[in-house]
Amino acid sequence: MNLTEQINADMKDALKSGRKLELETLRTIRAGILDIEKKKIGTVLTAEDELGVLTTAAKKRREAIEQYTQAGRAELVEQETRELEVIMRYLPQPLTEAEIEALVAETIAATGAVDMKDLGKVMGPVVKATKGRADGGAIQAVVRRLLGGA
Secondary structure (H helix, E strand, C coil), rough: CHHHHHHHHHHHHHHCCHHHHHHHHHHHHHHHHHHHHHHCCCCCHHHHHHHHHHHHHHHHHHHHHHHHHHHHHHHHHHHHHHHHHHHHCCCCCCCCCHHHHHHHHHHHHHHHHCCHHHHHHHHHHHHHHHHCCHHHHHHHHHHHHHCCCC
């Protein structure tokens, strides 16, 4: 069962069970997937496309949580956190800090990067390799640290 089929099945289950927040979150994800399908008319939607929708949705929730926390809006923080939990069920298991560091070190060695000028040389391959499994900010922090930039 692909992601779209799984989301549709889970939407039906959430609707029957009366889990409104889960249902609305899944509808948002499905709408994002449908939007990509419309843009890619004539091509098959890949698992990477679906993963991109989930990653974007998760990132939006994390940013909203941060902003609502700063604004002291606890009820909205709770709602966004619950939505993020729903989204995280469909994302692959995130990489640990140690796994990210090992991948970055491997990429630095493979590309011959030596200082911060080579940040882009390292970031591209690492972000591609960790698609959906690591936050870009976390990756960049590790790359900067290993290249001696911060």
